[in-house]
Amino acid sequence: MAYRSLVVILAIVFNVCSFAEAQEWKSGVDWQEPPLVSPGTTNDQAPSDAIVLFNGTDLSAFENGDKWLVEDGAAIPKGGEIRTKQHFGSMQLHVEWSAPTEVKGSGQGRGNSGIFLMGLYEVQVLDSFENETYFDGQAGSIYKQTAPLANAMRKPGEWNTYDIVFNAPVFKVNGDVETPGYVTLIHNGVLLLNHFELLGPTSYVDAPHYVPHAETGPIALQFHGDPVKFRNIWLRELKPAVGHRTSAGFHIGKKAEPKPKADKQVKQDAEKAKEKAKADEDSPKVEAEKKKADVKAVGE
Ligand code: MG
Numbered sequence: 302m303a304y305r306s307l308v309v310i311l312a313i314v315f316n317v318c319s320f321a322e323a324q325e326w327k328s329g330v331d332w333q334e335p336p337l338v339s340p341g342t343t344n345d346q347a348p349s350d351a352i353v354l355f356n357g358t359d360l361s362a363f364e365n366g367d368k369w370l371v372e373d374g375a376a377i378p379k380g381g382e383i384r385t386k387q388h389f390g391s392m393q394l395h396v397e398w399s400a401p402t403e404v405k406g407s408g409q410g411r412g413n414s415g416i417f418l419m420g421l422y423e424v425q426v427l428d429s430f431e432n433e434t435y436f437d438g439q440a441g442s443i444y445k446q447t448a449p450l451a452n453a454m455r456k457p458g459e460w461n462t463y464d465i466v467f468n469a470p471v472f473k474v475n476g477d478v479e480t481p482g483y484v485t486l487i488h489n490g491v492l493l494l495n496h497f498e499l500l501g502p503t504s505y506v507d508a509p510h511y512v513p514h515a516e517t518g519p520i521a522l523q524f525h526g527d528p529v530k531f532r533n534i535w536l537r538e539l540k541p542a543v544g545h546r547t548s549a550g551f552h553i554g555k556k557a558e559p560k561p562k563a564d565k566q567v568k569q570d571a572e573k574a575k576e577k578a579k580a581d582e583d584s585p586k587v588e589a590e591k592k593k594a595d596v597k598a599v600g601e
Contacts, residue, residue, distance in 0.1 A: 304491070324552040332544035338537075345395065345462060347535040349487040354385060354520070355534040360489035362386060363522075375399070378414055382524045390469040391539040394418075398429030402458030406527070408434040412457065413477035413525035415444065418467050419518030421502035424486060424494075426463075426529060441486055441493035441511040444503040460532070461489055468539075469516065470499065476513040502515040 339349040341437025345494030347353050353362075362385060368380035400412035412428025422443065429440035429452055436442065440461075441449035455461050463486060470482035486494035503508035522531060 310441060318342075319563065320464075322439045324554045324556050327547040327551055329546055329550045330544040331547050334544065342457060342520065345533060347533075348537065351395075351535040351537050352387070353405075353535045355531065357532055357533070364519075375532045376472050376522075377520065377528050377530055378524040378526075380524065382417075382521050383482070384420060384519040385520040385575070386519075388515070388519055389419075389538060390517045390538065392418075392465075392467050392536045393539060394465040394467065394520070394536040395533065397460050397462050398426055398533040399460050399546045400430065400454075400457040401528045401530075402459050404428070407432060409438055411527070412529055413527050414531075415462065415523035415525070417482070417503075417521035417523065418465070418482075419469060419514065419522045421514070421518065422482060422484070423503040423523070424463065424465060424484065426523070428457055428527075430456050439573070441488050443484060443494065443497055443499065445505075446500050447494070447497055447600055449486070449488070449493035450495060451488075451493055453493065463488055466539075467476055469518075470511065471516075474485075480513050486574055515578040529595070 323581065336350070340346075347356075355362065355376055357371075359371060360369055361374055362371075363383035363385055365381055365383045369383055370377040370379050391485060394416070398414070405411065409427065411432050412426075414426040415423040416426060417423050421580055423443045424445050425438060425440055427438070427440045431441075437445050438447035439449065439452065440454050441452075441463075465487075466483075466485040468480075468483040470478060471480040473479045482499035484494050484497050484499060486492075500507075501511040503509065520536070
């Protein structure tokens with residue numbers, strides 16, 4: 302055991318020495334310390350810096366929220382869409398939803414709702430468990446812009462999680478798009494949208510095209526007539542990491558010199574070279590060349 306420990310210690314010392322010899326790259330950026338965020342006990346719980354929109358009690362964070370039914374900790378669509386009173390731009394959004402236990406209708410008529418980012422860009426909510434519809438209209442699609450990368454739907458009545466990362470579009474002063482919007486979506490732990498570039502607001506009738514809008518907007522939950530359930534809705538506003546460049550990137554430390562080979566290695570290399578030369582000489586091609594040369598010599 303003591304011998305094993307000694308070997309481990311020597312290996313660590315050797316590694317540290319190796320790093321010390323190599324040059325280290327430094328970015329030249331002075332980064333601010335990232336803010337401390339206390340996560341929930343499980344990943345579905347709101348972290349300490351989250352804005353909680355619905356925790357199962359009421360929909361007071363939403364305009365028109367009093368029209369929906371809140372029952373057993375879940376919000377159920379009724380009487381029109383609801384929109385957050387507060388407006389948001391780029392965000393990490395967590396939503397849990399369940400398709401109605403009682404299966405009614407088919408295609409777009411079965412368990413339909415939606416999450417509209419900035420009130421404009423719909424991440425589709427639909428009962429896509431053994432339910433055929435157009436692919437850019439199934440659960441996890443950006444409605445009529447892209448199909449999701451997979452169908453990770455749980456059975457009707459079971460809870461699904463959507464974890465969305467949304468980068469809001471940025472417009473120039475003249476209204477042109479400077480940076481389009483992007484959506485990443487993880488459904489029940491499965492990646493459905495991988496930084497998808499939005500083509501504009503989602504529409505049932507119009508081809509998508511951007512129309513300039515404010516830097517923030519509401520999150521809207523769609524009323525489509527189906528008793529889809531929602532619960533545990535929270536978000537984190539995204540802020541970029543902050544740093545300022547103090548210099549161009551640079552290396553520090555001494556450049557590692559190639560180590561001279563040990564005598565044993567030099568001898569081994571020489572042996573190998575010798576063996577290779579002999580093998581080449583014995584090869585049929587070399588033999589043939591030799592014979593040809595001999596014949597030629599004789600002929601002369
Ligand atoms: Mg919908």
